[in-house]
Ligand SMILES: CC(=O)SCCNC(=O)CCNC(=O)[C@H](O)C(C)(C)COP(=O)(O)OP(=O)(O)OC[C@H]1O[C@@H](n2cnc3c(N)ncnc32)[C@H](O)[C@@H]1OP(=O)(O)O
């Protein structure tokens with residue numbers, strides 16, 4: 277038996293209450309985004325990306341709109357180093373983009389990192405050392421003071437090498453494993469680093485607070501961030517950055533509450549790739565802002581293309597339910613959802629297309645490059661009449677009468693249930709046509725003539741059981757006259773209770789579709805459709821199918 281009590285190790289709350297973030301309702305502005313896909317994301321892959329793959333990824337990040345990109349850990353491997361040199365030497369870094377490189381606070385690694393970024397138009401050099409209790413005791417076996425000295429020596433060396441190089445460098449420091457560090461101590465270390473760097477409005481520094489491992493509920497992280505943000509030296513010249521991981525599955529919440537608590541910048545990855553359970557998912561975060569009416573300043577309008585690139589280069593898989601980008605995240609299979617979405621879409625067009633309030637869809641799928649046709653209303657045995665009608669209207673322009681929808685809905689869902697499979701739009705159309713169009717197992721109407729005497733008089737030629745019979749009848753319209761002829765001939769009621777007709781296509785070759793429902797002698801409703809260039813023929817075909825159905829069920 278495992279013992280859950282071994283995990284009761286707690287976390288560190290700030291020494292004073294820091295809960296102002298609770299009073300904020302919104303994130304009203306995009307943070308500075310920094311993609312760490314090519315570093316933290318890459319270092320967690322089974323097979324790290326090659327140089328060419330990284331270049332493709334880098335270019336895509338630029339296209340999405342990232343202005344800060346951590347391109348790697350140049351001292352780690354030749355590929356990481358080469359990426360850095362290639363971007364610089366081939367002038368591949370746009371003027372408004374800053375590359376970032378990561379280094380441990382160890383002199384030879386810092387020196388190698390500066391060699392890698394030589395000649396960069398602008399670069400952030402990011403130095404880290406772990407400050408957590410666990411790492412102090414177990415990994416470094418050093419006192420708080422000694423660990424602080426690692427940070428101080430690292431910060432000094434960055435400053436010295438940057439000055440010697442004369443290049444355009446910005447500095448970033450991370451107290452790695454911040455969430456396992458006493459906040460007062462993390463503050464002391466960060467302030468020591470800030471005091472060395474002496475940031476100014478023109479040369480701010482970045483203090484990055486990583487949830488290297490998520491260790492608490494997100495509100496605890498927010499209080500830790502607020503404490504740091506309120507107490508860092510020279511705060512106006514310090515960019516407070518967050519680097520949440522996702523061990524508890526709440527990396528997005530950490531980032532969001534952390535922003536409410538004062539953070540200015542977020543480091544994360546596309547689709548949450550990264551160590552273990554991943555870094556915070558920037559797509560999710562940015563789209564959450566978008567879905568609240570805030571410009572995220574990143575462009576995810578072609579999500580399928582981005583997802584394809586991500587999966588190909590990282591060999592990771594995006595889950596079907598991954599927010600905003602999974603294959604199924606806009607799909608509604610269940611009847612009541614489909615009905616509400618379908619009505620919501622009509623309401624929006626009628627009332628106010630400028631506002632998005634469609635039930636069950638947090639955003640318009642088209643905003644991220646998805647389509648209604650294949651992504652939203654999907655048909656299986658959970659579906660209802662509203663969804664089936666939506667598919668036929670959306671794909672084929674068929675506006676199914678309200679009275680007919682239930683009969684059609686059950687017919688379609690039964691097929692899906694029996695076959696245990698989803699039905700594509702063309703399969704729904706096939707079921708619809710097979711059930712209602714030219715359904716003539718009992719009789720056929722081969723000819724119809726009308727005369728306008730005392731209302732409408734008709735002669736209907738009926739073929740049944742190998743016999744041809746001409747039946748005469750009258751009515752107050754053509755459809756009425758034909759239904760009276762059928763009723764007379766078969767000795768059964770053929771009362772038209774539903775009749776609707778509309779054109780299917782625009783232009784001279786447009787055909788009409790007629791929908792007819794009749795009440796049979798058992799009191800039930802039976803339906804048929806007719807499609808023809810001639811609207812009268814379409815309605816006669818429809819009543820013919822409906823009557824046949826009433827005589828076969
Ligand atoms: C949370 C994060 O994601 S942090 C980033 C992690 N990413 C990576 O580590 C990927 C790239 N890293 C590497 O390729 C290698 O670790 C290198 C090239 C940087 C260094 O390689 P090596 O020196 O061979 O190994 P390693 O990283 O294990 O070094 C461990 C030593 O560095 C020390 N150390 C580790 N991190 C730091 C740090 N941030 N600052 C100062 N010292 C550090 C350890 O205490 C240990 O010291 P010891 O030799 O006295 O025991």
Ligand SMILES: CC(C)C(=O)C(=O)O
Pocket residue numbers: 316378404450452453484486487488519521
């Ligand atoms: C180096 C730091 C920022 C890091 O990657 C982490 O703590 O996860």
